Structures are given as structure tokens and as C-alpha cells.
Amino acid sequence: EGDVYKYYSEGEWKVSSSGKTVSIVNPTTRKTQFKVQACNQEEVNKIVESAKAAQKSWAKTPLWKRAELLHKAAAVLKEHKKPIAECLVKEIAKPAKDAVTEVVRSGDLVSYFAEEGVRILGEGKFLVSDSFPGNERTKYCLTSKIPLGVVLAIPPFNYPVNLAVSKIAPALIAGNSLVLKPPTQGAVAALHMVHCFHLAGFPKGLISCVTGKGSEIGDFLTMHPGVNYTGVAISKKAGMIPLQMELGGKDACIILEDADLDLAASNIVKGGFSYSGQRCTAVKVVLVMESVADELVKKVNETLAKLTVGPPEDDCDITPVVTESSANFIEGLVMDAKQKGAKFCQEYKRQGNLVWPLLLDNVRPDMRIAWEEPFGPVLPVIRINSVEEGIRHCNASNFGLQGCVFTRDINKAILISDAMETGTVQINSAPARGPDHFPFQGLKDSGIGSQGVSNSINMMTKIKTTVINLP
Numbered sequence: 001e002g003d004v005y006k007y008y009s010e011g012e013w014k015v016s017s018s019g020k021t022v023s024i025v026n027p028t029t030r031k032t033q034f035k036v037q038a039c040n041q042e043e044v045n046k047i048v049e050s051a052k053a054a055q056k057s058w059a060k061t062p063l064w065k066r067a068e069l070l071h072k073a074a075a076v077l078k079e080h081k082k083p084i085a086e087c088l089v090k091e092i093a094k095p096a097k098d099a100v101t102e103v104v105r106s107g108d109l110v111s112y113f114a115e116e117g118v119r120i121l122g123e124g125k126f127l128v129s130d131s132f133p134g135n136e137r138t139k140y141c142l143t144s145k146i147p148l149g150v151v152l153a154i155p156p157f158n159y160p161v162n163l164a165v166s167k168i169a170p171a172l173i174a175g176n177s178l179v180l181k182p183p184t185q186g187a188v189a190a191l192h193m194v195h196c197f198h199l200a201g202f203p204k205g206l207i208s209c210v211t212g213k214g215s216e217i218g219d220f221l222t223m224h225p226g227v228n229y230t231g232v233a234i235s236k237k238a239g240m241i242p243l244q245m246e247l248g249g250k251d252a253c254i255i256l257e258d259a260d261l262d263l264a265a266s267n268i269v270k271g272g273f274s275y276s277g278q279r280c281t282a283v284k285v286v287l288v289m290e291s292v293a294d295e296l297v298k299k300v301n302e303t304l305a306k307l308t309v310g311p312p313e314d315d316c317d318i319t320p321v322v323t324e325s326s327a328n329f330i331e332g333l334v335m336d337a338k339q340k341g342a343k344f345c346q347e348y349k350r351q352g353n354l355v356w357p358l359l360l361d362n363v364r365p366d367m368r369i370a371w372e373e374p375f376g377p378v379l380p381v382i383r384i385n386s387v388e389e390g391i392r393h394c395n396a397s398n399f400g401l402q403g404c405v406f407t408r409d410i411n412k413a414i415l416i417s418d419a420m421e422t423g424t425v426q427i428n429s430a431p432a433r434g435p436d437h438f439p440f441q442g443l444k445d446s447g448i449g450s451q452g453v454s455n456s457i458n459m460m461t462k463i464k465t466t467v468i469n470l471p
């Protein structure tokens, strides 16, 4: 029942000495699809040790050679897009075409990191002392960017490949080694992706992929003294090591009276329902001016009716959500809204992990769905009487990832963007991370640090200075 996959350590594929495996349940069939090794702490220690050793010589490998290997890995990754995408379909029920797009986008991202890396890391600074009061020109300061050491990456299930390479590539180009702990759903896609780096010929131990239960090795990894950089919501546990985190969001979509409602409606459906709403950048609440609300809701419902619902293999728009507990959580939010009087634009329908797309109108702030993120194909609409009311709702959230505003008045759009406490505001388009070289960051509970190609490279380095003191 389910093929068993090995984990990747010291450049080799290994079976865990624990003798145990973790099952990956296919969200569509709800049967075990694959099994991965349940690694133990001893194996984690070995991986971190070998990552430390490999990093030392990697840091001395010329930058252009590091870039060359990354370009090679990017090409191999793209060649392997089909089998990797098939894993994404089986493990996380990503629609078939989107799964291929994720892999291709990841290959492009790796190449972009390699190109940008040689420029960013190929430059340093030279400072002289006599610009600061009281100093003569007796000191020359040279700065350069040096690696952090061992980087730990823990990507989420919704982009097991893309959100892994968005850490792997900047880490490696900057001279770090990398330990990957993939999400359980998506672990096999991640192992395939790591295999591409293996085929590209990276030195042994530089990249490793450890699978297993979060409870057994998750905390152990994030608190590991050998790790110099991580990106998971455990900053207290991680202590004083640099962190980068991409977390949740309750991305608001504000619709003004002068908005192009067709444009807004199509973006709401695309933004709210692609990958069944399981994106941190999904539109998670619509805040629409009362005077245009009826028309907007009508248009959104017309577009929603065109979405196909079914298995990811058929490339349906709405596919089963990742786990049964996720479907149960979504259902809990829907029932709470029902009890408190939200208007259901469609009938609530669920079969196993498959939840049909649902727009909830007349949602009020006392409903859980006004604040919590369903991570599913259910979208609340709150009718507002002023722009300020919309901004207030948006800013009252603990999250602050992205937001969007639809209006034909650019001046208003800029003022609203300035007022929204989110890392990014999209004007006349749904929230989204890409293109992947754009800065990507969450305020408040939505994250730490900024991603994007140059930001991620800088995050994975530290500044080193050498001062020459002249006689």
C-alpha cells in the first residue's frame, strides 16, 4: 500500500534506522499514496554534521561555479516536470496544469537566483574613514557578504517544490548548505526535486532532505545548535538565529463604487478560488461598497458557476482540500456563518475532502469567517458603507500579508494602499506573490523578513568587514 521513499543524506538515499514510515494520504482517494521515512534525531544530527562540513568547502567554491551548478539543477528540474507534477497531483491534489506550472516556475526561479546571485554577491563596498567627523583618511573598510552556514528550510504543503527552491537557491548561491524538511503532504514531490539537485552534481552533504514526523524531528531541527538560519513559526524556540517566515493571511479585497466590476469579479474568483483557496495570498475577504455590492455579487456568482469541481487529474478548478481535518475546519467556519445569518449564494456541498465553491454574502464581523482564514474554497463578502470602514476591517486583522483595491481612481488607490497595513497592496488585481523576484513580505502575524530574489539572497548572508589601518 503506497511506494516507500528513502530520505536523502550525505549524497545518498537512505532508509531510516527507526524502521518506521509516515503515510501520505491522497486527498482525493483518501487512501495511502506514498510512504516516507520517519527519520529520528540521530539521523538529523548526522545530516546537520555533514551539512556543516560540506558548507565549509562550498563557501570557497567560486561564485560562478556555484551559479553554474544551480543553472544545471534548474534545467534538470524542468526536464523532470512531469513526474514531479504527478506527485503534486497525488499528494496535495493540485490541479494537473498548476502542478506543472509550479515546477517550471521553480526551475526559472533557481536560474534567476543564480544570475542575480553572481551580481549581488560579486560586489562589495569600500569605505574611507574621513567622511565621519574627527577622522583622517587613515582607515579603509572593505565589506563583503558571507554565508550564514547551515540553512534549514521548512516549506508548507501548498507549494512543496516552489517554496522549497525559493530557500534552497538563495542559500546555495550565497555559499550556505541546506537541510530541507518538506511538508508530509508534498514530501515525495520534494524528494524528486532534491533528486534533480543530486543529478546536477552538488557536493555530498550540501543539500539533504529529512522526512518524518514534525513531533519527532520538527522542534529538534528548529532548535538544533548546528542550524544557522531557519524559516518557520518558531522564533522563540529558534533563539537568536536569523529567521525568514511566510505565514498566513486574511487578504482583503476592497471594491470602490467606481471599480470595473467585471475585472473585480474575475479577480475575486481567480484570487479566491484558485487551488481551492489554499494560498496564503488568496483573496480571503471581500469588502465591497454597498451601492455596488448586488451587482458585484451577481457577477462573482456567474463566474463561480463556471468553475469545474472534481479530481486534480482532470485539471478541475476546485479539487479536494489537503486533509480531512482541513475540510472539517472549513465546514466549522461555514456552519458558524450559517448560524449567525450569512447569506449562502450557493448550497453548501461537501464530499470527503471536496468542498464546492461557496460565496457567503452579508457576512458580519461577529462571524468567525470574517477574521479566520478557511484555506478552502469559501469566500465571505462584507458590505461596507465607507472606504474607512473597509480599511478598519483590514487593519483590525492580526494578519498583514497582502490586500487589493479595485477603483479607476489612482489617487484613491494610492491613499488606500498607504493606509492598508499589509506587506503588499495590489491595485486592480488579486493578491499574488509573483513574479517571484518581486519583494514578498507579511506584516504583523504574516511573517518575518522579505523574500524575493535579491532580498532572499541578502537574508541568507551576513556582512563581513575588514578594516585596513594606515600608519
Ligand code: G3P
Residues within 6 Å of the ligand: 158, 159, 246, 278, 279, 280, 281, 431, 432, 433, 434
Ligand atoms: O501560499 C503561498 C504563497 O507563497 C502564495 O504564492 O504565487 O500563489 O501568490 P502565490
